[in-house]
């Protein structure tokens with residue numbers, strides 16, 4: 001599942017509609033379907049960190065995105081960026097090809113109204129610092145759209161619509177290209193452990209053996225003898241796996 | 244698609260270095276990202292060594308002391324005064340058995356560009372000892388990226404007319420840029436083709452490696468051949484017998500300086516770390532663990548068997 005953290009409902013609204021997310025009855029404002037879970041954090045790095053932590057500790061999330069608007073003295077309003085450096089010290093790992101430009105971002109505690117900055121926001125660092133407690137840096141993504149050239153303003157719905165709509169398809173493609181971790185089916189280990197009442201360490205040894213077989217594309221032996229004494233049963237099982 | 248070097252991180256303090264500028268011109272489309280210190284990018288715990296292998300970044304940095312190290316227990320000591328140095332961290336190849344996976348938090352390639360600082364230190368130690376055996380391909384396969392960075396050539400030029408043997412341990416085949424030089428030791432790591440295919444991702448095929456060995460022999464070098472790690476693949480006796488016979492059918496053993504060989508072994512802490520992130524049957528084999536080293540239970544038998552196949556030249560078991 002992919003998590004999305006937005007500071008404001010205004011930033012999230014178009015994603016909620018586009019992906020058909022449904023509001024959940026929860027402590028936070030959370031909108032979900034079976035693939036995406038979006039949380040509204042409110043402004044600032046602390047709020048973002050809290051919401052990110054909440055989402056990651058209550059859902060099975062393998063990738064998380066901080067999506068929102070950002071100020072810039074350099075880029076044009078409406079341009080979209082994938083962030084590759086936060087406050088000169090945090091580096092989301094960008095390991096897949098993507099349709100966006102990349103930029104660094106500086107995260108401030110106050111609204112920034114002057115200076116030379118590629119991108120500025122108020123959430124990125126808090127989001128990232130919370131996310132790294134749960135995920136690796138290639139599973140953490142920040143997508144920012146330039147909303148202003150460092151002026152303080154209240155964006156209208158129409159403004160946000162014009163800003164975000166042109167990028168929705170690319171954002172969707174990006175989310176679809178994120179990988180879910182691969183799992184091996186080790187049900188056979190569970191079944192044998194249960195049937196022959198194996199100890200924890202016996203089960204681990206058996207798991208290693210089964211993994212060796214699976215990774216070598218060897219056919220697993222069919223084990224189905226009558227249960228007797230644990231130690232003997234285990235030896236008999238392991239004898240079936242020839243290495 | 245492998246996006247290797249789509250991102251290049253450069254320490255601000257080396258950004259204007261002429262070598263750095265030359266490297267950067269080779270990667271026109273890459274994102275260049277300035278950093279304060281390579282450790283900011285390389286050290287964080289929240290990276291995935293495994294995931295980064297799909298799209299390794301390059302980090303250009305300045306190394307601080309120490310610049311050379313003595314040998315550890317697990318590598319061969321063919322010579323006294325053995326040292327290794329690390330002009331680069333990590334490797335563009337991706338061998339399942341590589342210990343770097345258990346050592347570093349990141350698989351991004353760090354290239355140190357302050358060659359002079361390395362040279363000063365080596366010079367000092369070397370002058371003291373009178374001679375030296377120096378491996379520059381220890382935490383990496385330096386020749387694998389020779390066409391991009393030319394690091395081995397820079398070192399080869401440095402050791403010219405010095406009593407320093409420079410070892411280039413490699414699976415690569417980029418040997419064209421080297422003219423005969425008596426103190427360069429090419430040490431070619433060879434494995435049976437099925438081991439290469441299964442466990443040595445991105446490395447050249449066996450036949451290309453044999454061709455590279457012939458090339459350096461023709462130039463006058465006496466290369467070392469390395470059979471390490473020997474992996475106990477199914478039917479390993481048949482596999483290794485055919486493999487070693489093939490090698491010495493194609494290469495006259497009299498042209499070889501020595502043979503280095505050893506079975507797969509690993510520090511058990513590194514073994515555990517790697518097992519958590521890499522899905523490879525190597526990490527599911529029932530080994531013995533003795534004194535913190537994971538190795539084959541029948542190591543002696545494997546070694547005896549391999550020894551029976553080797554020609555009568557200088558050999559080093561590791």
Ligand code: SF4
Pocket residue numbers: 333334335336337338340341342343381382383384414
């Ligand atoms: S060639 Fe050597 S350094 Fe490179 S991945 Fe393989 S074992 Fe590691």
